[in-house]
Amino acid sequence: MIRKQPGSGKWNGIGGHIESDEDIFSSVLREIKEETGLTIKKIWLSAIITQKEPRNGDVILFVFNALRPAGNLQQSEEGEISWIDQHELEKLSVFDDLQVLLKITEKIDSHTQPLILHYQRKQGNKKILLRDGNSFKKQQKSTTIFSTIEQN
Numbered sequence: 518m519i520r521k522q523p524g525s526g527k528w529n530g531i532g533g534h535i536e537s538d539e540d541i542f543s544s545v546l547r548e549i550k551e552e553t554g555l556t557i558k559k560i561w562l563s564a565i566i567t568q569k570e571p572r573n574g575d576v577i578l579f580v581f582n583a584l585r586p587a588g589n590l591q592q593s594e595e596g597e598i599s600w601i602d603q604h605e606l607e608k609l610s611v612f613d614d615l616q617v618l619l620k621i622t623e624k625i626d627s628h629t630q631p632l633i634l635h636y637q638r639k640q641g642n643k644k645i646l647l648r649d650g651n652s653f654k655k656q657q658k659s660t661t662i663f664s665t666i667e668q669n
Contacts, residue, residue, distance in 0.1 A: 518590070519598075552596075555591075558586060565634070
């Protein structure tokens with residue numbers, strides 16, 4: 518499920534800010550309900566990503582996976598909502614890191630520890646995804662699945 522953000526015309530995951538009286542799980546459940554009309558019953562944390570943002574200060578991204586709920590998507594003023602198969606994302610204008618985040622978190626289930634990652638900015642406004650101080654690499658065969666993301 519992804520959302521086409523008004524203004525940019527790009528697709529991204531569902532999300533928003535954590536309210537002062539919320540924990541991260543309450544926040545994600547609220548955001549999903551507000552933006553899609555759906556109630557999620559099974560959700561788990563799949564990644565925590567820190568990022569230094571020159572304009573916005575430090576950011577912590579909490580990435581969740583969930584079981585697909587029953588029910589129909591309800592559109593909201595937050596943007597167009599749609600169920601999209603991951604292989605169809607290549608045909609859409611998406612935020613640069615969406616495909617990477619989906620790829621590295623797709624195998625994280627509710628019994629797996631979340632990934633702890635960091636975006637580091639490099640020259641040319643590229644972001645490199647790091648894990649434990651090293652470039653993030655796939656566990657099997659140590660093949661690099663991600664090197665840089667162009668920041669628009």
